[in-house]
Amino acid sequence: xxxxxxxxxxxxxxxxxxxxxxxxxxxxxxxxxxxxxxxxxxxxxxxxxxxxxxxxxxxxxxxxxxxxxxxxxxxxxxxxxxxxxxxxxxxxxxxxxxxxxxxxxxxxxxxxxxxxxxxxxxxxxxxxxxxxxxxxxxxxxxxxxxxxxxxxxxxxxxxxxxxxxxxxxxxxxxxxxxxxxxxxxxxxxxxxxxxxxxxxxxxxxxxxxxxxxxxxxxxxxxxxxxxxxxxxxxxxxxxxxxxxxxxxxxxxxxxxxxxxxxxxxxxxxxxxxxxxxxxxxxxxxx
Amino acid sequence: xxxxxxxxxxxxxxxxxxxxxxxxxxxxxxxxxxxxxxxxxxxxxxxxxxxxxxxxxxxxxxxxxxxxxxxxxxxxxxxxxxxxxxxxxxxxxxxxxxxxxxxxxxxxxxxxxxxxxxxxxxxxxxxxxxxxxxxxxxxxxxxxxxxxxxxxxxxxxxxxxxxxxxxxxxxxxxxxxxxxxxxxxxxxxxxxxxxxxxxxxxxxxxxxxxxxxxxxxxxxxxxxxxxxxxxxxxx
Numbered sequence: 001x002x003x004x005x006x007x008x009x010x011x012x013x014x015x016x017x018x019x020x021x022x023x024x025x026x027x028x029x030x031x032x033x034x035x036x037x038x039x040x041x042x043x044x045x046x047x048x049x050x051x052x053x054x055x056x057x058x059x060x061x062x063x064x065x066x067x068x069x070x071x072x073x074x075x076x077x078x079x080x081x082x083x084x085x086x087x088x089x090x091x092x093x094x095x096x097x098x099x100x101x102x103x104x105x106x107x108x109x110x111x112x113x114x115x116x117x118x119x120x121x122x123x124x125x126x127x128x129x130x131x132x133x134x135x136x137x138x139x140x141x142x143x144x145x146x147x148x149x150x151x152x153x154x155x156x157x158x159x160x161x162x163x164x165x166x167x168x169x170x171x172x173x174x175x176x177x178x179x180x181x182x183x184x185x186x187x188x189x190x191x192x193x194x195x196x197x198x199x200x201x202x203x204x205x206x207x208x209x210x211x212x213x214x215x216x217x218x219x220x221x222x223x224x225x226x227x228x229x230x231x232x233x234x235x236x237x238x239x240x241x242x243x244x245x246x247x248x249x250x251x252x253x254x255x256x257x258x259x260x261x262x263x264x265x266x267x268x269x270x271x272x273x274x275x276x277x278x279x280x281x282x283x284x285x286x
Numbered sequence: 287x288x289x290x291x292x293x294x295x296x297x298x299x300x301x302x303x304x305x306x307x308x309x310x311x312x313x314x315x316x317x318x319x320x321x322x323x324x325x326x327x328x329x330x331x332x333x334x335x336x337x338x339x340x341x342x343x344x345x346x347x348x349x350x351x352x353x354x355x356x357x358x359x360x361x362x363x364x365x366x367x368x369x370x371x372x373x374x375x376x377x378x379x380x381x382x383x384x385x386x387x388x389x390x391x392x393x394x395x396x397x398x399x400x401x402x403x404x405x406x407x408x409x410x411x412x413x414x415x416x417x418x419x420x421x422x423x424x425x426x427x428x429x430x431x432x433x434x435x436x437x438x439x440x441x442x443x444x445x446x447x448x449x450x451x452x453x454x455x456x457x458x459x460x461x462x463x464x465x466x467x468x469x470x471x472x473x474x475x476x477x478x479x480x481x482x483x484x485x486x487x488x489x490x491x492x493x494x495x496x497x498x499x500x501x502x503x504x505x506x507x508x509x510x511x512x513x514x515x516x517x518x519x520x521x
Contacts, residue, residue, distance in 0.1 A: 083487060105384055160496045162387075162388075165380070165387060165388045166388060168377070168379065168380060168384075169380060169384075169385075169388045172377045172379060172380075173375055173377060175339060175359075175375070176371070176375035176377070177388070178339075178358070178359040178360045178363070179337055179339070179359055179363055179369045179371070179375065180360075180363060180388065180389045180434070181360050181364040181391055181438075182360055182388075183360045184360070185359070245435075276399035284379075
Protein backbone atom coordinates (compact mmCIF):
# COMPACT_ATOMS: atom_id res chain seq x y z
CA UNK A 1 0.00 0.00 0.00
CA UNK A 2 2.77 2.45 0.91
CA UNK A 3 4.42 1.74 -2.46
CA UNK A 4 1.19 2.58 -4.29
CA UNK A 5 0.69 5.79 -2.33
CA UNK A 6 4.27 6.89 -2.86
CA UNK A 7 4.20 6.07 -6.55
CA UNK A 8 0.95 8.02 -6.85
CA UNK A 9 2.36 11.04 -5.00
CA UNK A 10 5.51 10.88 -7.08
CA UNK A 11 3.48 10.64 -10.29
CA UNK A 12 1.18 13.48 -9.24
CA UNK A 13 4.12 15.73 -8.34
CA UNK A 14 5.83 15.07 -11.67
CA UNK A 15 2.48 15.49 -13.40
CA UNK A 16 2.00 18.91 -11.80
CA UNK A 17 5.46 20.05 -12.92
CA UNK A 18 4.67 18.94 -16.47
CA UNK A 19 1.27 20.63 -16.19
CA UNK A 20 2.90 23.97 -15.30
CA UNK A 21 4.90 23.73 -18.50
CA UNK A 22 2.17 22.26 -20.72
CA UNK A 23 -0.64 24.61 -19.63
CA UNK A 24 1.10 27.66 -21.07
CA UNK A 25 2.05 25.74 -24.18
CA UNK A 26 -1.53 24.66 -24.86
CA UNK A 27 -3.01 28.13 -24.21
CA UNK A 28 -0.40 29.74 -26.45
CA UNK A 29 -1.17 27.25 -29.19
CA UNK A 30 -4.95 27.45 -28.74
CA UNK A 31 -5.15 31.24 -28.74
CA UNK A 32 -2.23 32.27 -30.86
CA UNK A 33 -1.80 29.22 -33.10
CA UNK A 34 1.89 29.31 -32.18
CA UNK A 35 4.03 26.21 -31.78
CA UNK A 36 6.49 27.44 -29.18
CA UNK A 37 9.41 25.04 -28.94
CA UNK A 38 11.26 27.59 -26.80
CA UNK A 39 8.83 27.10 -23.92
CA UNK A 40 11.17 24.56 -22.30
CA UNK A 41 13.88 27.23 -22.30
CA UNK A 42 11.67 29.42 -20.11
CA UNK A 43 11.25 26.42 -17.77
CA UNK A 44 15.05 26.09 -17.48
CA UNK A 45 15.52 29.85 -17.04
CA UNK A 46 12.94 29.77 -14.26
CA UNK A 47 14.93 27.02 -12.56
CA UNK A 48 18.28 28.81 -12.82
CA UNK A 49 17.07 32.31 -11.94
CA UNK A 50 14.85 31.03 -9.13
CA UNK A 51 17.55 28.85 -7.56
CA UNK A 52 20.04 31.72 -7.92
CA UNK A 53 17.71 34.11 -6.05
CA UNK A 54 16.98 31.38 -3.49
CA UNK A 55 20.64 30.67 -2.76
CA UNK A 56 21.56 34.38 -2.81
CA UNK A 57 18.82 35.49 -0.44
CA UNK A 58 18.22 32.29 1.48
CA UNK A 59 14.50 32.72 0.85
CA UNK A 60 12.78 29.96 -1.13
CA UNK A 61 9.72 32.18 -1.54
CA UNK A 62 11.87 34.97 -3.03
CA UNK A 63 13.29 32.34 -5.41
CA UNK A 64 9.79 31.46 -6.58
CA UNK A 65 8.91 35.12 -7.17
CA UNK A 66 12.24 35.63 -8.97
CA UNK A 67 11.58 32.65 -11.24
CA UNK A 68 8.07 33.81 -12.11
CA UNK A 69 9.21 37.37 -12.85
CA UNK A 70 12.10 36.14 -14.99
CA UNK A 71 9.71 33.92 -16.94
CA UNK A 72 7.21 36.73 -17.46
CA UNK A 73 9.84 39.18 -18.67
CA UNK A 74 11.37 36.60 -21.01
CA UNK A 75 7.85 35.72 -22.17
CA UNK A 76 7.06 39.32 -23.10
CA UNK A 77 10.39 39.74 -24.89
CA UNK A 78 9.93 36.43 -26.74
CA UNK A 79 6.38 37.27 -27.85
CA UNK A 80 7.13 40.86 -28.92
CA UNK A 81 10.41 40.37 -30.75
CA UNK A 82 10.69 36.71 -31.69
CA UNK A 83 7.20 35.27 -32.16
CA UNK A 84 5.24 38.30 -33.40
CA UNK A 85 7.06 38.56 -36.76
CA UNK A 86 6.23 34.93 -37.56
CA UNK A 87 2.54 34.78 -36.62
CA UNK A 88 0.62 32.61 -39.07
CA UNK A 89 3.68 30.74 -40.35
CA UNK A 90 4.16 27.40 -38.58
CA UNK A 91 7.38 26.46 -40.35
CA UNK A 92 9.07 29.71 -39.39
CA UNK A 93 7.68 29.40 -35.86
CA UNK A 94 9.19 25.93 -35.43
CA UNK A 95 12.57 27.05 -36.78
CA UNK A 96 12.77 30.28 -34.81
CA UNK A 97 11.54 28.83 -31.50
CA UNK A 98 13.82 25.80 -31.80
CA UNK A 99 16.67 28.22 -32.40
CA UNK A 100 15.60 30.29 -29.42
CA UNK A 101 15.45 27.14 -27.29
CA UNK A 102 19.09 26.44 -28.11
CA UNK A 103 20.08 30.06 -27.47
CA UNK A 104 18.29 30.08 -24.10
CA UNK A 105 19.98 26.82 -23.06
CA UNK A 106 23.41 28.02 -24.14
CA UNK A 107 22.92 31.37 -22.43
CA UNK A 108 22.35 29.51 -19.17
CA UNK A 109 25.78 27.95 -19.56
CA UNK A 110 27.30 31.37 -20.31
CA UNK A 111 25.75 32.95 -17.21
CA UNK A 112 25.92 30.10 -14.70
CA UNK A 113 28.55 27.79 -16.23
CA UNK A 114 28.24 24.44 -18.01
CA UNK A 115 28.04 22.24 -14.91
CA UNK A 116 24.85 21.24 -13.22
CA UNK A 117 23.91 23.15 -10.09
CA UNK A 118 22.60 21.54 -6.95
CA UNK A 119 19.32 22.75 -5.50
CA UNK A 120 18.42 22.18 -1.89
CA UNK A 121 14.94 21.79 -0.49
CA UNK A 122 14.24 24.50 2.12
CA UNK A 123 14.32 23.17 5.67
CA UNK A 124 10.62 23.65 6.29
CA UNK A 125 9.78 21.56 3.23
CA UNK A 126 12.42 18.87 3.82
CA UNK A 127 11.78 15.51 5.34
CA UNK A 128 8.59 13.53 5.46
CA UNK A 129 5.46 12.73 7.40
CA UNK A 130 4.65 9.24 8.54
CA UNK A 131 1.07 8.01 8.73
CA UNK A 132 0.62 4.42 9.89
CA UNK A 133 3.89 3.28 8.41
CA UNK A 134 3.39 5.20 5.16
CA UNK A 135 6.09 7.78 4.53
CA UNK A 136 5.00 10.88 2.63
CA UNK A 137 7.68 13.27 1.39
CA UNK A 138 6.73 16.86 2.21
CA UNK A 139 8.16 18.50 -0.89
CA UNK A 140 6.12 16.26 -3.22
CA UNK A 141 2.94 17.27 -1.41
CA UNK A 142 4.04 20.90 -1.71
CA UNK A 143 4.49 20.59 -5.50
CA UNK A 144 1.08 18.96 -5.84
CA UNK A 145 -0.51 21.71 -3.74
CA UNK A 146 1.17 24.48 -5.74
CA UNK A 147 0.21 22.82 -9.04
CA UNK A 148 -3.38 22.42 -7.89
CA UNK A 149 -3.52 26.02 -6.64
CA UNK A 150 -2.20 27.29 -9.99
CA UNK A 151 -4.78 25.13 -11.78
CA UNK A 152 -7.59 26.63 -9.67
CA UNK A 153 -6.27 30.17 -10.12
CA UNK A 154 -6.08 29.82 -13.90
CA UNK A 155 -9.52 28.18 -13.98
CA UNK A 156 -10.87 31.14 -12.01
CA UNK A 157 -9.16 33.54 -14.38
CA UNK A 158 -10.56 31.77 -17.44
CA UNK A 159 -14.07 31.19 -16.14
CA UNK A 160 -14.82 34.17 -13.91
CA UNK A 161 -13.04 37.20 -15.35
CA UNK A 162 -13.55 39.27 -18.48
CA UNK A 163 -9.97 38.70 -19.66
CA UNK A 164 -10.53 34.95 -19.23
CA UNK A 165 -13.72 35.19 -21.24
CA UNK A 166 -11.84 37.01 -23.99
CA UNK A 167 -9.09 34.36 -23.97
CA UNK A 168 -11.68 31.55 -24.27
CA UNK A 169 -13.46 33.41 -27.06
CA UNK A 170 -10.13 34.11 -28.76
CA UNK A 171 -9.25 30.41 -28.79
CA UNK A 172 -12.46 29.82 -30.77
CA UNK A 173 -12.55 32.80 -33.11
CA UNK A 174 -9.83 35.47 -33.05
CA UNK A 175 -11.33 37.44 -35.91
CA UNK A 176 -14.67 37.83 -34.16
CA UNK A 177 -13.00 38.91 -30.92
CA UNK A 178 -11.29 41.73 -32.82
CA UNK A 179 -14.54 42.63 -34.54
CA UNK A 180 -16.01 43.18 -31.07
CA UNK A 181 -13.43 45.90 -30.41
CA UNK A 182 -10.87 43.87 -28.45
CA UNK A 183 -7.16 44.23 -29.10
CA UNK A 184 -6.18 40.57 -29.48
CA UNK A 185 -2.47 41.44 -29.55
CA UNK A 186 -2.64 42.58 -25.93
CA UNK A 187 -4.46 39.37 -25.02
CA UNK A 188 -1.74 37.38 -26.83
CA UNK A 189 0.95 39.10 -24.78
CA UNK A 190 -0.94 38.52 -21.54
CA UNK A 191 -1.37 34.79 -22.27
CA UNK A 192 2.26 34.45 -23.27
CA UNK A 193 3.34 36.19 -20.09
CA UNK A 194 1.15 33.99 -17.88
CA UNK A 195 2.25 30.84 -19.72
CA UNK A 196 5.92 31.77 -19.40
CA UNK A 197 5.49 32.57 -15.70
CA UNK A 198 3.91 29.17 -15.09
CA UNK A 199 6.70 27.39 -16.98
CA UNK A 200 9.33 29.21 -14.95
CA UNK A 201 7.55 28.36 -11.71
CA UNK A 202 7.61 24.70 -12.79
CA UNK A 203 11.35 24.88 -13.46
CA UNK A 204 12.02 26.46 -10.08
CA UNK A 205 9.97 23.81 -8.27
CA UNK A 206 11.77 21.02 -10.12
CA UNK A 207 15.15 22.13 -8.72
CA UNK A 208 14.78 20.90 -5.12
CA UNK A 209 12.62 17.98 -6.37
CA UNK A 210 15.37 16.48 -8.52
CA UNK A 211 18.24 17.95 -6.46
CA UNK A 212 20.03 19.42 -9.46
CA UNK A 213 19.34 21.72 -12.38
CA UNK A 214 21.10 21.70 -15.74
CA UNK A 215 20.86 23.68 -18.95
CA UNK A 216 19.24 20.94 -21.04
CA UNK A 217 16.44 20.23 -18.57
CA UNK A 218 14.14 22.50 -20.57
CA UNK A 219 14.28 20.34 -23.68
CA UNK A 220 13.69 17.13 -21.72
CA UNK A 221 10.60 18.47 -20.01
CA UNK A 222 9.38 20.23 -23.14
CA UNK A 223 9.11 16.85 -24.87
CA UNK A 224 6.92 15.57 -22.04
CA UNK A 225 4.90 18.78 -22.18
CA UNK A 226 4.31 18.38 -25.92
CA UNK A 227 3.13 14.81 -25.33
CA UNK A 228 0.74 16.16 -22.70
CA UNK A 229 -0.58 18.87 -25.04
CA UNK A 230 -1.22 16.30 -27.78
CA UNK A 231 -2.91 13.86 -25.38
CA UNK A 232 -4.98 16.54 -23.65
CA UNK A 233 -5.93 18.28 -26.88
CA UNK A 234 -4.24 21.31 -28.41
CA UNK A 235 -5.70 24.44 -26.80
CA UNK A 236 -7.51 22.65 -23.95
CA UNK A 237 -6.48 23.84 -20.49
CA UNK A 238 -8.48 21.12 -18.71
CA UNK A 239 -6.96 18.60 -21.13
CA UNK A 240 -3.47 19.70 -20.19
CA UNK A 241 -3.96 19.06 -16.47
CA UNK A 242 -5.67 15.71 -16.99
CA UNK A 243 -3.04 14.53 -19.47
CA UNK A 244 -0.17 15.81 -17.29
CA UNK A 245 -1.46 13.79 -14.34
CA UNK A 246 -1.90 10.77 -16.62
CA UNK A 247 1.65 11.09 -17.99
CA UNK A 248 3.09 11.70 -14.52
CA UNK A 249 1.36 8.67 -13.03
CA UNK A 250 2.14 6.38 -15.95
CA UNK A 251 5.82 7.43 -15.80
CA UNK A 252 5.97 6.81 -12.07
CA UNK A 253 4.28 3.39 -12.11
CA UNK A 254 6.04 2.16 -15.24
CA UNK A 255 9.45 3.19 -13.85
CA UNK A 256 8.76 1.03 -10.80
CA UNK A 257 7.03 -2.00 -12.33
CA UNK A 258 8.37 -2.11 -15.91
CA UNK A 259 11.47 0.13 -15.93
CA UNK A 260 12.47 -0.91 -19.45
CA UNK A 261 9.22 0.47 -20.83
CA UNK A 262 9.12 3.66 -18.74
CA UNK A 263 10.27 5.94 -21.56
CA UNK A 264 8.18 4.23 -24.21
CA UNK A 265 5.00 4.33 -22.11
CA UNK A 266 4.23 8.00 -22.75
CA UNK A 267 4.90 7.70 -26.45
CA UNK A 268 2.63 4.66 -26.54
CA UNK A 269 -0.06 6.55 -24.65
CA UNK A 270 0.18 9.42 -27.13
CA UNK A 271 0.02 7.04 -30.10
CA UNK A 272 -3.11 5.35 -28.72
CA UNK A 273 -4.84 8.69 -28.11
CA UNK A 274 -3.90 9.91 -31.60
CA UNK A 275 -5.33 6.75 -33.17
CA UNK A 276 -8.67 6.88 -31.37
CA UNK A 277 -9.03 10.63 -30.73
CA UNK A 278 -6.79 12.55 -33.13
CA UNK A 279 -7.88 15.87 -31.57
CA UNK A 280 -6.83 14.69 -28.08
CA UNK A 281 -8.92 13.82 -25.03
CA UNK A 282 -10.37 17.32 -24.56
CA UNK A 283 -9.47 19.10 -27.79
CA UNK A 284 -11.95 20.58 -30.25
CA UNK A 285 -12.46 18.64 -33.48
CA UNK A 286 -11.25 20.00 -36.74
CA UNK B 287 -29.21 63.64 -44.54
CA UNK B 288 -25.52 63.44 -43.54
CA UNK B 289 -23.24 60.69 -44.78
CA UNK B 290 -22.04 58.33 -42.06
CA UNK B 291 -19.78 56.11 -44.15
CA UNK B 292 -18.28 56.61 -47.58
CA UNK B 293 -16.30 54.10 -49.63
CA UNK B 294 -14.42 55.48 -52.62
CA UNK B 295 -12.93 53.24 -55.31
CA UNK B 296 -12.04 50.47 -52.87
CA UNK B 297 -9.75 47.72 -54.15
CA UNK B 298 -9.13 44.65 -52.02
CA UNK B 299 -7.00 41.60 -52.62
CA UNK B 300 -7.33 38.26 -50.85
CA UNK B 301 -4.04 36.48 -51.43
CA UNK B 302 -3.42 36.81 -55.15
CA UNK B 303 -7.09 37.36 -56.00
CA UNK B 304 -8.27 40.86 -56.83
CA UNK B 305 -11.72 40.69 -55.25
CA UNK B 306 -12.88 44.30 -55.03
CA UNK B 307 -11.92 46.31 -58.09
CA UNK B 308 -13.68 49.59 -57.46
CA UNK B 309 -16.43 49.65 -54.86
CA UNK B 310 -17.85 53.06 -54.05
CA UNK B 311 -20.92 53.95 -52.06
CA UNK B 312 -22.28 56.25 -49.41
CA UNK B 313 -24.32 55.33 -46.36
CA UNK B 314 -26.66 58.06 -45.12
CA UNK B 315 -27.06 58.27 -41.36
CA UNK B 316 -30.26 56.69 -40.07
CA UNK B 317 -30.97 54.65 -43.19
CA UNK B 318 -30.65 51.03 -44.26
CA UNK B 319 -28.38 50.66 -47.25
CA UNK B 320 -28.61 47.30 -48.94
CA UNK B 321 -25.76 45.72 -50.89
CA UNK B 322 -27.08 43.38 -53.54
CA UNK B 323 -25.40 41.13 -56.07
CA UNK B 324 -24.92 37.56 -57.12
CA UNK B 325 -22.90 35.04 -55.12
CA UNK B 326 -19.21 35.87 -55.28
CA UNK B 327 -19.78 39.45 -56.41
CA UNK B 328 -17.82 40.87 -53.44
CA UNK B 329 -20.54 41.90 -50.96
CA UNK B 330 -19.09 40.01 -47.97
CA UNK B 331 -15.58 41.18 -48.82
CA UNK B 332 -16.88 44.74 -48.85
CA UNK B 333 -18.13 44.39 -45.27
CA UNK B 334 -14.89 42.68 -44.22
CA UNK B 335 -12.94 45.52 -45.83
CA UNK B 336 -14.90 48.10 -43.85
CA UNK B 337 -14.08 46.13 -40.67
CA UNK B 338 -10.39 45.91 -41.61
CA UNK B 339 -10.50 42.10 -41.74
CA UNK B 340 -9.52 42.21 -45.43
CA UNK B 341 -7.92 45.66 -45.58
CA UNK B 342 -8.24 47.65 -48.77
CA UNK B 343 -5.11 48.05 -50.88
CA UNK B 344 -6.40 51.21 -52.57
CA UNK B 345 -9.22 53.68 -52.21
CA UNK B 346 -10.64 55.18 -49.05
CA UNK B 347 -13.09 54.27 -46.31
CA UNK B 348 -14.34 57.37 -44.51
CA UNK B 349 -16.33 57.11 -41.29
CA UNK B 350 -17.81 60.53 -40.52
CA UNK B 351 -15.07 61.97 -42.70
CA UNK B 352 -12.24 60.13 -40.93
CA UNK B 353 -10.09 57.69 -42.91
CA UNK B 354 -10.33 54.25 -41.27
CA UNK B 355 -8.88 52.10 -44.08
CA UNK B 356 -5.56 51.39 -42.40
CA UNK B 357 -6.78 51.02 -38.83
CA UNK B 358 -6.76 47.67 -37.03
CA UNK B 359 -10.10 45.87 -36.76
CA UNK B 360 -10.55 46.48 -33.03
CA UNK B 361 -10.07 50.23 -33.46
CA UNK B 362 -12.61 50.31 -36.27
CA UNK B 363 -15.08 48.37 -34.11
CA UNK B 364 -14.48 50.80 -31.23
CA UNK B 365 -15.39 53.71 -33.48
CA UNK B 366 -18.96 52.47 -33.28
CA UNK B 367 -19.34 49.73 -35.88
CA UNK B 368 -21.07 46.46 -34.98
CA UNK B 369 -20.55 43.45 -37.23
CA UNK B 370 -22.81 40.46 -37.79
CA UNK B 371 -20.77 38.14 -40.04
CA UNK B 372 -22.19 35.74 -42.57
CA UNK B 373 -21.25 32.73 -40.40
CA UNK B 374 -22.60 34.54 -37.30
CA UNK B 375 -19.26 34.24 -35.46
CA UNK B 376 -20.78 32.62 -32.39
CA UNK B 377 -18.33 31.38 -29.73
CA UNK B 378 -19.61 27.82 -29.60
CA UNK B 379 -18.34 26.87 -26.14
CA UNK B 380 -19.45 30.09 -24.47
CA UNK B 381 -22.99 30.40 -23.16
CA UNK B 382 -25.44 32.88 -24.63
CA UNK B 383 -24.77 35.12 -21.62
CA UNK B 384 -20.99 34.89 -22.10
CA UNK B 385 -21.28 35.54 -25.86
CA UNK B 386 -23.03 38.80 -25.05
CA UNK B 387 -20.83 39.63 -22.07
CA UNK B 388 -17.64 39.36 -24.12
CA UNK B 389 -19.05 41.99 -26.49
CA UNK B 390 -20.17 44.51 -23.88
CA UNK B 391 -17.84 47.51 -23.88
CA UNK B 392 -19.39 49.51 -21.03
CA UNK B 393 -21.55 48.03 -18.31
CA UNK B 394 -23.95 50.86 -17.60
CA UNK B 395 -27.69 51.50 -17.47
CA UNK B 396 -27.88 52.26 -21.17
CA UNK B 397 -26.26 48.92 -22.05
CA UNK B 398 -28.65 47.11 -19.70
CA UNK B 399 -31.60 48.85 -21.34
CA UNK B 400 -30.38 47.89 -24.79
CA UNK B 401 -29.90 44.31 -23.61
CA UNK B 402 -33.40 44.20 -22.12
CA UNK B 403 -34.81 45.57 -25.34
CA UNK B 404 -33.03 43.00 -27.50
CA UNK B 405 -33.95 40.13 -25.16
CA UNK B 406 -37.59 41.14 -25.40
CA UNK B 407 -37.21 41.10 -29.14
CA UNK B 408 -35.55 37.65 -29.05
CA UNK B 409 -37.06 35.80 -26.05
CA UNK B 410 -35.32 32.60 -27.19
CA UNK B 411 -32.02 34.10 -26.05
CA UNK B 412 -33.41 34.58 -22.56
CA UNK B 413 -34.71 31.00 -22.61
CA UNK B 414 -31.31 29.57 -23.54
CA UNK B 415 -29.30 32.12 -21.52
CA UNK B 416 -27.04 29.49 -19.93
CA UNK B 417 -26.77 27.17 -22.96
CA UNK B 418 -23.57 27.06 -25.04
CA UNK B 419 -23.88 29.08 -28.23
CA UNK B 420 -22.93 26.04 -30.28
CA UNK B 421 -26.12 24.23 -29.26
CA UNK B 422 -28.46 26.92 -30.59
CA UNK B 423 -30.42 26.52 -33.83
CA UNK B 424 -29.35 28.51 -36.91
CA UNK B 425 -32.02 31.13 -36.27
CA UNK B 426 -31.11 31.49 -32.61
CA UNK B 427 -27.44 31.89 -33.53
CA UNK B 428 -28.43 34.65 -35.92
CA UNK B 429 -30.43 36.35 -33.17
CA UNK B 430 -27.48 36.06 -30.79
CA UNK B 431 -25.10 37.50 -33.35
CA UNK B 432 -27.42 40.46 -33.96
CA UNK B 433 -27.91 40.94 -30.20
CA UNK B 434 -24.16 40.97 -29.67
CA UNK B 435 -23.68 43.68 -32.30
CA UNK B 436 -26.58 45.72 -30.97
CA UNK B 437 -25.81 45.57 -27.24
CA UNK B 438 -23.26 48.38 -27.56
CA UNK B 439 -24.24 51.85 -28.66
CA UNK B 440 -22.96 51.35 -32.21
CA UNK B 441 -23.69 54.01 -34.80
CA UNK B 442 -23.49 51.58 -37.66
CA UNK B 443 -24.34 47.89 -37.97
CA UNK B 444 -22.99 45.70 -40.76
CA UNK B 445 -25.27 42.70 -41.19
CA UNK B 446 -24.23 40.00 -43.64
CA UNK B 447 -26.99 37.78 -45.06
CA UNK B 448 -29.10 37.38 -41.92
CA UNK B 449 -31.69 35.24 -43.73
CA UNK B 450 -29.20 32.71 -45.07
CA UNK B 451 -30.22 29.13 -44.33
CA UNK B 452 -33.12 30.08 -42.08
CA UNK B 453 -36.71 28.83 -42.17
CA UNK B 454 -39.21 31.39 -43.53
CA UNK B 455 -40.82 31.93 -40.13
CA UNK B 456 -37.41 32.69 -38.58
CA UNK B 457 -36.55 35.01 -41.49
CA UNK B 458 -39.71 36.98 -40.66
CA UNK B 459 -38.63 37.28 -37.04
CA UNK B 460 -35.13 38.45 -37.97
CA UNK B 461 -36.57 40.88 -40.51
CA UNK B 462 -38.92 42.31 -37.91
CA UNK B 463 -36.02 42.82 -35.51
CA UNK B 464 -33.92 44.65 -38.11
CA UNK B 465 -36.90 46.84 -38.93
CA UNK B 466 -37.13 47.81 -35.27
CA UNK B 467 -33.36 48.46 -35.06
CA UNK B 468 -33.65 50.67 -38.11
CA UNK B 469 -35.41 53.21 -35.92
CA UNK B 470 -32.33 53.49 -33.70
CA UNK B 471 -29.25 52.96 -35.85
CA UNK B 472 -27.76 53.02 -39.35
CA UNK B 473 -27.44 49.68 -41.10
CA UNK B 474 -25.59 48.21 -44.07
CA UNK B 475 -27.37 45.02 -45.03
CA UNK B 476 -26.03 42.37 -47.38
CA UNK B 477 -28.96 40.26 -48.43
CA UNK B 478 -29.80 37.79 -51.22
CA UNK B 479 -33.45 37.54 -50.17
CA UNK B 480 -34.93 40.33 -52.27
CA UNK B 481 -38.23 40.35 -50.39
CA UNK B 482 -36.38 41.01 -47.13
CA UNK B 483 -33.98 43.51 -48.70
CA UNK B 484 -36.75 45.50 -50.34
CA UNK B 485 -38.86 45.53 -47.17
CA UNK B 486 -36.07 46.81 -44.95
CA UNK B 487 -33.88 48.83 -47.29
CA UNK B 488 -34.08 52.52 -48.09
CA UNK B 489 -31.46 52.52 -50.81
CA UNK B 490 -29.45 49.93 -52.65
CA UNK B 491 -26.11 49.40 -54.34
CA UNK B 492 -25.52 46.50 -56.70
CA UNK B 493 -22.06 44.97 -56.69
CA UNK B 494 -21.02 42.92 -59.69
CA UNK B 495 -17.58 41.40 -60.26
CA UNK B 496 -16.12 43.49 -57.44
CA UNK B 497 -17.50 46.82 -58.66
CA UNK B 498 -20.53 48.90 -57.75
CA UNK B 499 -22.54 48.99 -60.95
CA UNK B 500 -25.81 50.55 -59.96
CA UNK B 501 -27.54 52.31 -57.13
CA UNK B 502 -30.68 54.18 -56.22
CA UNK B 503 -33.64 54.15 -53.92
CA UNK B 504 -35.18 50.77 -53.19
CA UNK B 505 -38.40 51.88 -54.92
CA UNK B 506 -36.54 52.08 -58.23
CA UNK B 507 -35.32 48.50 -57.94
CA UNK B 508 -38.74 47.22 -56.94
CA UNK B 509 -40.07 48.54 -60.25
CA UNK B 510 -37.10 47.76 -62.50
CA UNK B 511 -37.54 44.14 -63.46
CA UNK B 512 -34.80 44.32 -66.10
CA UNK B 513 -32.16 45.43 -63.57
CA UNK B 514 -33.21 42.73 -61.11
CA UNK B 515 -32.93 40.09 -63.81
CA UNK B 516 -29.58 41.37 -65.08
CA UNK B 517 -27.72 41.71 -61.79
CA UNK B 518 -29.60 39.60 -59.29
CA UNK B 519 -30.97 36.82 -61.47
CA UNK B 520 -34.51 37.41 -60.25
CA UNK B 521 -37.58 38.79 -61.96
